[in-house]
Amino acid sequence: MKEVSSVDVAISPTEKFQEYLTTRGMRLTRERMIFVEEVFADHEHFDADTIIERVSHRKDGRSVSRSTVYRVLGLLEEAGMIRKVARQNDKDVFEHDYGYAQHDHFICEKCGELTEFSNDKIRQMVEEIAAEFGFRLSHHRLEGHGVCATCSAPPQRRHHKLDMI
Amino acid sequence: MKEVSSVDVAISPTEKFQEYLTTRGMRLTRERMIFVEEVFADHEHFDADTIIERVSHRKDGRSVSRSTVYRVLGLLEEAGMIRKVARQNDKDVFEHDYGYAQHDHFICEKCGELTEFSNDKIRQMVEEIAAEFGFRLSHHRLEGHGVCATCSAPPQRRHHKLDMI
């Protein structure tokens, strides 16, 4: 039902960022290119440490400092390419907001895991309610809080050979 | 199954907290009473500083220290009476989870106005999706972002941007 799908993007994240920087008189540095490359390498959620880790284990020896990572995270957020989606272990968690379809989350209160889902009926329903209020909806944000399947599962019980008899 | 949307509260927040404390062998101290009194004095969202401010301007001279405020915030959260809803200005923001029905918001990007609404179908739908994922839902948070009726109306009278805390 709810596979969150990626969306066709006309230009690459790097180009998109380039565009943003240029209109602000800012520069596309080597560090920023590396950073964007790593951040958009997959669609996973991430925090600052994840990226810091990745930009310091590059084969090409190039790296990006901790402070620059934080600074570029801010820029990408302002550029509307990523956004803070939650807090896990006292860290800000980000996700792509560029090249990724609208989706919602379940947030596990035990392990902090984020599960994505996407549902047209909900989107449609929010639109209808908005219309009733004369509210011009641009997007919504829905978080389901609770306990994920893994964390609410009973303690793992081993299969014993006797069980099969 | 726990009923998260129940509004009819038989006992006061303080009594409810008392109940929680007792079952854990903890004590209802003067500080905790003051704290609960302040926190449940209104329905607004709040952060630690808001409460610290309030418990230090009391007419009766009683006060609650910063550390105790943080400690009791944790207890009230564990007791299921409040919950973190967001992060604003690098601070955790809480709201009541006891005595008030589940509700959602439209948030106007122009004037900042919050329009509350409540819709059973959406809650039901989120529950269904949660069930599919084996996610044990306790509550959800839904924000509709866009422009409110007043602000999207022709320039007659306009809301002014409010500072939201």
Next chain:
DNA sequence: GTTATTGCAAACCATTTGCAAGTGT
């Protein structure tokens, strides 16, 4: 050549914690 940007280390700041004194039951 300018001017933005980087990296380092130090600063920040909300939140947490150790500990001795204080208090509820």
Next chain:
DNA sequence: ACACTTGCAAATGGTTTGCAATAAC
């Protein structure tokens, strides 16, 4: 009396920032 609690101050840890060196345009 016995634990549980408080308040203070110090610690924690993610994030930010000042500044001199460096790189983009």
